[in-house]
Amino acid sequence: MSSPEFGVGNEAARVHHAGRRRGSCVAARRIAGNADPGKEPSKIIILHSGFPNRTPIHLLFEALSKLGYENDRTATIDLLGGEGDPNRLNALVAQIGAQRPDVIIAITSPAVLALKAANLTIPVVFAFVPDPVGLGIVENLAHPGGNFTGVTYSESVLGGKRLELLLDAIAGDDKNRRTLEPFVSGAC
Numbered sequence: 001m002s003s004p005e006f007g008v009g010n011e012a013a014r015v016h017h018a019g020r021r022r023g024s025c026v027a028a029r030r031i032a033g034n035a036d037p038g039k040e041p042s043k044i045i046i047l048h049s050g051f052p053n054r055t056p057i058h059l060l061f062e063a064l065s066k067l068g069y070e071n072d073r074t075a076t077i078d079l080l081g082g083e084g085d086p087n088r089l090n091a092l093v094a095q096i097g098a099q100r101p102d103v104i105i106a107i108t109s110p111a112v113l114a115l116k117a118a119n120l121t122i123p124v125v126f127a128f129v130p131d132p133v134g135l136g137i138v139e140n141l142a143h144p145g146g147n148f149t150g151v152t153y154s155e156s157v158l159g160g161k162r163l164e165l166l167l168d169a170i171a172g173d174d175k176n177r178r179t180l181e182p183f184v185s186g187a188c
């Protein structure tokens with residue numbers, strides 16, 4: 001089977017992509033159950049390990065709005081930032097556990113790892129986590145298991161190959177090859 005998106009025979013990429021789609025759909029259904037007009041508004045917390053207002057976070061709010069989750073109308077959406085401080089991040093995670101939201105959207109690996117360490121049972125949807133399996137966040141990409149799911153970019157899988165291709169492209173330039181080689185040897 002071939003796929004224009006993933007190339008001929010790239011079964012691992014197709015499985016990875018399909019797992020992400022299923023995980024995202026499951027997460028959407030988890031919060032969609034509370035979108036009924038007669039029900040109390042959904043409580044959604046967005047946790048970022050850094051400074052979320054310095055990112056295009058408005059795009060996430062726009063996407064939630066398109067799904068029917070408008071802050072202070074059909075949902076209560078809190079945006080929390082750890083500001084790069086692990087102590088602050090852990091305090092926010094404790095606060096989240098006490099609030100018991102319907103779902104947590106975690107952005108960046110430190111935020112997701114802090115939530116995982118807290119052993120919360122609240123559904124967590126994550127983004128910008130390069131290797132959720134390697135970090136112990138999910139069991140595998142196709143079937144994450146537990147209460148964590150999300151989208152990932154495959155930098156940990158593809159990064160070494162990209163560097164290898166770059167080295168091949170500049171193979172004639174010994175200075176560049178010597179500079180990049182230590183980074184590639186551990187990445188492939």
